[in-house]
Amino acid sequence: QKEVEQNSGPLSVPEGAIASLNCTYSDRVSQSFFWYRQYSGKSPELIMSIYSNGDKEDGRFTAQLNKASQYVSLLIRDSQPSDSATYLCAVKGSGGYQKVTFGTGTKLQVIP
């Protein structure tokens, strides 16, 4: 069983729509959750981190965490063609030295 699972996509949404990206994880003691964006040929860049249940908003991005369901999501409002990329979900256990585990990523395509 994969530790962090994401639908590989591609997820296609029209420009201006809301893109919803989902991620599930297997380790119940995970405490820190991250979303990274990776453009083709580039390295990942951090979009958001979330540590508590509920929603966290940053501009057009909203991360949602439900630890009971072991589920974390990323919503992108008013999607733009420049949002087209692969989005990586990452999960870390409790304690500073825990390893970060990455999902395989969901490819998002925003259609103009």
Added chain:
Amino acid sequence: GAVVSQHPSRVICKSGTSVKIECRSLDFQATTMFWYRQFPKQSLMLMATSNEGSKATYEQGVEKDKFLINHASLTLSTLTVTSAHPEDSSFYICSARDFRAGGDAETQYFGPGTRLLVL
């Protein structure tokens, strides 16, 4: 956010030669750096964890004698691909975290990556 640099960004070498890739944390001190490899259309694969002043910890299946890692200071880690072969051609990415008191131990910051092509 913290800045991590890598050098070179791209390297082409002949089969059998060794290639050194540098990873630097520019505006913070990284007690721990991570080396990843990513093949086209695949996810990140953690190769090893590099701790300042100690030996690196390699993931299962990664040859430590082939991928030499040195983390001599709090701002620099190097990965040397020894006797490179075409199958080593990949995108190598480092990342860094700061585990010291007061540092951001939670977030992993990535360098821009090094694209290696072995002919």
